[in-house]
Amino acid sequence: MEKFIGKSVKRREDARFLKGAGKYTDDIKLPKMTQSAFVRSPYAHAKILSVDISEAEKAEGVVAVFTAQDGCGEYGVPCGWQVDFKNGETMREPQHPLLAKEKIRHLGEAVAIVIAESLELARDAAELVEVEYEELPAVTDPKKAMEEGAPLVHDQWPDNAAFDWCIGNDRADVEAALATAHHVTEVEYHNQRLAPNAMEPRSYIADYDVNADKWTLYTSTQNPHLIRLLLCAFALGIPEHKVRVVSYDVGGGFGSKIYHYTEEALLTWASKEIGRPIKWTSDRSEAFLTDAHGRDHVVHSRMGFDKDGKIVAHLTDEFCGLGAYLSTFAPAVPTYLHGTLFQGVYTTPLIHLNVTAPFTHTVAVDAYRGAGRPEATYLLERIISKGAQEMNMDPTEIRLKNFIPPFDGVEQPGYQTQVALQYDSGNYHGVLKRGLEMLGYEDFRKEQKEARENGRLLGVGFSTYIEGCGIAPSAVVGALGARAGLYEVGQVRVQPTGKVSVYTGAHSHGQGHETVFAQFVADKLGIPMDDVEIEHGDTEQVAFGMGTYGSRSLAVGGSAIVKSIEKILEKGAKIAAHKLEAAEGDLEYAEGKWTVKGTDKSVSFGDVSLTAYVPHDYPEGLEPGLDFSSFYDPTNFTYPFGTHIAVVEVDPDTGKVDLKRFVACDDVGNVMNPMIVDGQIQGGVAQGVGQALLEEVVYDEGGQMITGSYMDYAMPRADDLPMIETDRTVTPCPHNPLGVKGAGEAGAIGSTPAVVNAVVDALAHLGVTDLQMPLTPQRVWKAMQN
Amino acid sequence: MLSANTDVLWKMLNDPKVLEKVTPGIKTLEAQGEDSYKAISEVKIGPVKGEFKGDLALKDKVEGESCVVVLDQKSKMGNVVAEIGMTLVQKEENQTEVQYTGEAKMSGMLARMGQRIMSGVVSTLSKQFFQAMEKELQDSQ
Numbered sequence: 001m002e003k004f005i006g007k008s009v010k011r012r013e014d015a016r017f018l019k020g021a022g023k024y025t026d027d028i029k030l031p032k033m034t035q036s037a038f039v040r041s042p043y044a045h046a047k048i049l050s051v052d053i054s055e056a057e058k059a060e061g062v063v064a065v066f067t068a069q070d071g072c073g074e075y076g077v078p079c080g081w082q083v084d085f086k087n088g089e090t091m092r093e094p095q096h097p098l099l100a101k102e103k104i105r106h107l108g109e110a111v112a113i114v115i116a117e118s119l120e121l122a123r124d125a126a127e128l129v130e131v132e133y134e135e136l137p138a139v140t141d142p143k144k145a146m147e148e149g150a151p152l153v154h155d156q157w158p159d160n161a162a163f164d165w166c167i168g169n170d171r172a173d174v175e176a177a178l179a180t181a182h183h184v185t186e187v188e189y190h191n192q193r194l195a196p197n198a199m200e201p202r203s204y205i206a207d208y209d210v211n212a213d214k215w216t217l218y219t220s221t222q223n224p225h226l227i228r229l230l231l232c233a234f235a236l237g238i239p240e241h242k243v244r245v246v247s248y249d250v251g252g253g254f255g256s257k258i259y260h261y262t263e264e265a266l267l268t269w270a271s272k273e274i275g276r277p278i279k280w281t282s283d284r285s286e287a288f289l290t291d292a293h294g295r296d297h298v299v300h301s302r303m304g305f306d307k308d309g310k311i312v313a314h315l316t317d318e319f320c321g322l323g324a325y326l327s328t329f330a331p332a333v334p335t336y337l338h339g340t341l342f343q344g345v346y347t348t349p350l351i352h353l354n355v356t357a358p359f360t361h362t363v364a365v366d367a368y369r370g371a372g373r374p375e376a377t378y379l380l381e382r383i384i385s386k387g388a389q390e391m392n393m394d395p396t397e398i399r400l401k402n403f404i405p406p407f408d409g410v411e412q413p414g415y416q417t418q419v420a421l422q423y424d425s426g427n428y429h430g431v432l433k434r435g436l437e438m439l440g441y442e443d444f445r446k447e448q449k450e451a452r453e454n455g456r457l458l459g460v461g462f463s464t465y466i467e468g469c470g471i472a473p474s475a476v477v478g479a480l481g482a483r484a485g486l487y488e489v490g491q492v493r494v495q496p497t498g499k500v501s502v503y504t505g506a507h508s509h510g511q512g513h514e515t516v517f518a519q520f521v522a523d524k525l526g527i528p529m530d531d532v533e534i535e536h537g538d539t540e541q542v543a544f545g546m547g548t549y550g551s552r553s554l555a556v557g558g559s560a561i562v563k564s565i566e567k568i569l570e571k572g573a574k575i576a577a578h579k580l581e582a583a584e585g586d587l588e589y590a591e592g593k594w595t596v597k598g599t600d601k602s603v604s605f606g607d608v609s610l611t612a613y614v615p616h617d618y619p620e621g622l623e624p625g626l627d628f629s630s631f632y633d634p635t636n637f638t639y640p641f642g643t644h645i646a647v648v649e650v651d652p653d654t655g656k657v658d659l660k661r662f663v664a665c666d667d668v669g670n671v672m673n674p675m676i677v678d679g680q681i682q683g684g685v686a687q688g689v690g691q692a693l694l695e696e697v698v699y700d701e702g703g704q705m706i707t708g709s710y711m712d713y714a715m716p717r718a719d720d721l722p723m724i725e726t727d728r729t730v731t732p733c734p735h736n737p738l739g740v741k742g743a744g745e746a747g748a749i750g751s752t753p754a755v756v757n758a759v760v761d762a763l764a765h766l767g768v769t770d771l772q773m774p775l776t777p778q779r780v781w782k783a784m785q786n
Numbered sequence: 787m788l789s790a791n792t793d794v795l796w797k798m799l800n801d802p803k804v805l806e807k808v809t810p811g812i813k814t815l816e817a818q819g820e821d822s823y824k825a826i827s828e829v830k831i832g833p834v835k836g837e838f839k840g841d842l843a844l845k846d847k848v849e850g851e852s853c854v855v856v857l858d859q860k861s862k863m864g865n866v867v868a869e870i871g872m873t874l875v876q877k878e879e880n881q882t883e884v885q886y887t888g889e890a891k892m893s894g895m896l897a898r899m900g901q902r903i904m905s906g907v908v909s910t911l912s913k914q915f916f917q918a919m920e921k922e923l924q925d926s927q
Contacts, residue, residue: 042864042865042893042894042895042897043893043894127862135893285895285898288898700897700901702891702893704892704893704894704897704898704901705897705898706897706898706901706902707898708895708897708898708899709898709899711899711902712898712901712902
């Protein structure tokens with residue numbers, strides 16, 4: 001039987017994607033379906049003086065116009081994570097209304113929805129809604145939001161803080177160690193705000209069936225069950241068993257489609273009001289304004305070293321903007337997904353991070369590919385490289401001096417960090433060694449020296465990152481403020497003919513679950529891949545699920561499926577033993593059949609499956625059927641790691657950065673499909689390079705977004721990137737049955753600091769020690785002139 | 787530089803009929819009080835084009851010398867609030883230099899799509915304004 005684990009099996013889903021036959025929400029057309037358009041605020045902060053919908057209601061083709069006065073969703077959409085103040089005060093959690101009632105708190109906040117027979121008519125009528133505003137001063141910068149006298153986002157609280165938080169060792173101990181350190185390196189920067197820019201914009205169709213008294217919500221989400229729970233139990237207060245949430249193909253999420261958005265809830269509410277289906281698809285402008293953004297940390301950090309370059313202490317203060325309302329996972333991102341990674345891959349004995357998280361007059365900030373870990377990695381990898389530069393050390397030498405020694409988590413125990421987590425397994429020397437081989441480090445330094453003599457500016461930058469995936473276990477995240485569990489569900493249904501349907505609560509929005517999951521299911525059952533189908537994205541098919549984010553699908557969702565496969569094989573063995581008239585203990589399962597050890601007597605998986613459903617001659621007391629569901633709650637996060645190396649050349653006349661090479665040696669544990677892992681790393685690297693060189697959401701002083709289109713928001717394109725050179729080492733995860741760690745975010749986490757470090761290295765001889773992202777030619781050129 | 791003395795220019799700038807004619811994009815200009823007008827205009831700013839409605843007022847007037855034009859215009863693509871200071875400096879007989887400086891605050895789609903090209907738009911619009919003024923001067927002679 002052909003084996004599939006570890007092979008670059010081509011993606012099954014690509015056949016439909018490449019033919020343009022994917023089924024995205026916006027492709028769905030229902031009978032009697034209406035279209036909708038939102039009236040959105042042109043101000044970041046304003047009082048709503050009046051809303052006049054009379055002209056819009058009279059316009060051609062208009063079915064209904066709703067405002068906050070119509071009583072839609074009195075609860076608003078909820079936040080899924082609670083982080084309280086250090087002094088014990090409860091997190092300040094404002095109501096997040098579906099439509100703004102009295103006050104506007106961010107640019108693009110919706111004031112009214114216009115529902116009409118066509119999109120054009122809805123948009124035309126939306127222009128007829130007259131809203132009178134009184135504009136108020138706004139604050140968009142997280143640090144300025146905490147200054148005395150800053151405009152308040154929510155008037156009921158004395159300042160803009162939603163919470164503050166710290167992690168690590170006692171601050172006084174860290175301060176003391178810094179005071180006596182041989183050398184202290186300091187960085188101050190803004191980890192800039194990013195727009196997620198999934199290729200498919202958000203899209204929803206809410207369909208209330210009057211006769212069945214049931215709703216179906218088609219939504220471009222990463223986690224349909226979670227949306228159903230939040231929608232029913234919090235936003236609208238409707239019975240969960242009356243709602244079906246369907247998420248067929250989704251064109252990228254990167255975190256931005258985890259959250260429960262106001263539009264989803266509002267459409268669901270309005271569909272019952274009008275008794276017809278309603279569609280809304282965001283246009284690109286609305287996406288810039290209303291999709292939850294990423295990053296936005298204002299950072300001040302100091303790292304102390306002894307005379308040999310060993311880190312003695314690390315102290316950081318951050319202001320992390322949350323936006324005007326708390327998005328679903330927003331409080332977790334700058335805290336538990338961020339501070340817990342401050343150990344990095346280093347033996348730093350003293351660490352302290354202090355976070356102040358204010359509201360600002362901007363759209364919400366939440367998880368974006370990496371979610372808190374790219375921000376942690378950027379800081380660690382920048383400051384250690386800057387430390388090396390200041391102490392005249394090689395950036396690889398300083399890392400080697402500080403690396404945690406290799407441990408496999410089996411023979412050697414996991415590594416207990418200063419910031420709560422225990423790493424599962426790691427070999428940080430291994431990935432750096434391989435990365436340096438791939439690069440040809442010594443040769444590069446020679447080439448760089450020669451280039452400098454000829455007036456060319458070459459640089460190399462390193463990032464030896466670690467990240468935490470598959471956040472778990474539920475009891476621990478619950479204690480840390482999560483309002484949901486973080487297990488996953490996997491159901492394996494063997495059909496009477498031995499064909500297998502697998503239902504996973506994980507969700508694919510580009511990752512390739514339909515292929516990868518089928519690979520290991522086929523291998524574990526010893527059947528052809530063609531006999532396995534992976535189903536996901538429909539709450540009426542899949543029992544439950546937590547969805548896909550945090551690189552969790554294979555590590556958590558895959559493990560749940562493995563548990564169900566084990567149950568299938570256990571029950572199958574009982575049936576096989578009965579058929580073979582042998583003791584269960586005498587059987588072995590391989591190549592899709594049970595064989596009596598040492599004989600040629602065997603029964604196939606297909607025969608056993610049929611017997612399970614046609615139980616005429618059947619073990620006494622055993623239930624018919626072969627269908628098991630499992631919930632898998634991991635015992636720990638997984639910790640992938642790697643070495644990313646960027647080689648750049650800076651144009652001495654213009655400051656333009658040319659990324660010449662990018663080497664990524666990652667360790668994501670066992671690999672199911674190398675092609676797909678390569679693709680994930682490449683895509684992630686492209687996003688990380690985008691942050692380093694090109695991307696930034698900019699709000700002006702008044703809260704207007706001045707980068708609200710692709711004219712001003714620069715996305716990475718093919719010609720901004722070299723061929724990304726990938727390789728891997730393999731350090732299996734010791735605590736899940738597949739030994740996998742996750743690869744979805746690694747590229748975006750590791751790459752950004754490597755690129756910035758490389759540009760600083762190229763300009764080091766000119767006295768440049770730091771640069772603010774994105775490294776636009778103007779900024780780089782200016783730094784060269786000083 | 788316009789071919790008139792400051793007195794003539796001052797009168798023109800205070801005459802709504804002239805302003806309606808020479809200001810680019812203006813469709814109607816209706817007096818609603820002393821130095822205060824209701825204006826409807828159509829302007830194209832880069833990719834954004836639309837009808838603006840709102841107020842136009844003159845303030846801080848120094849007879850024959852200077853004034854500030856205050857614009858508060860609303861449109862479906864966003865709103866503009868602008869203050870344009872104008873100073874007339876007579877260089878020689880029938881040759882007056884008009885110095886102007888301004889600040890505009892935009893919101894909505896205008897701010898997102900229009901900001902980066904605003905300075906170009908402003909210079910085009912001012913050029914059109916002064917060309918029209920000069921033509922008006924020639925025609926009235």
